[in-house]
Amino acid sequence: MTNRTKPTCPDCKSIMIPYLYGMPAGPPPEDGGADDFFIAGCLPDFPSPKWGCRTCWRKSIYGDDDADSEN
Numbered sequence: 001m002t003n004r005t006k007p008t009c010p011d012c013k014s015i016m017i018p019y020l021y022g023m024p025a026g027p028p029p030e031d032g033g034a035d036d037f038f039i040a041g042c043l044p045d046f047p048s049p050k051w052g053c054r055t056c057w058r059k060s061i062y063g064d065d066d067a068d069s070e071n
Contacts, residue, residue, distance in 0.1 A: 007060065009053040016051040016060060 007016050020028075020037040021044050028037045038052045049059035 007051055009056060009058050009060075011058050012053060012056040014053050014055040016053050016058075018051055019049050021048070 006018075008014070009016050017036045017038060019040040021040045022042055024037075024039060028039065029035060036054075038049075040048065047061045049061055051060040052058065053060075
């Protein structure tokens, strides 16, 4: 991943992780670390979430605290 700042979930205040579109080389570690991600597949819906929360499963299109929830 990159060194970009991960947003905080507005619902539960956990760190959100990015969605990865396409075919990854392997499964994510699911530990919330720098290389953690959600696998979103090769055919995303629009608008597609950019960030997700592993604690409360909120999906964020924008990745900021004002983001809409698709959950």
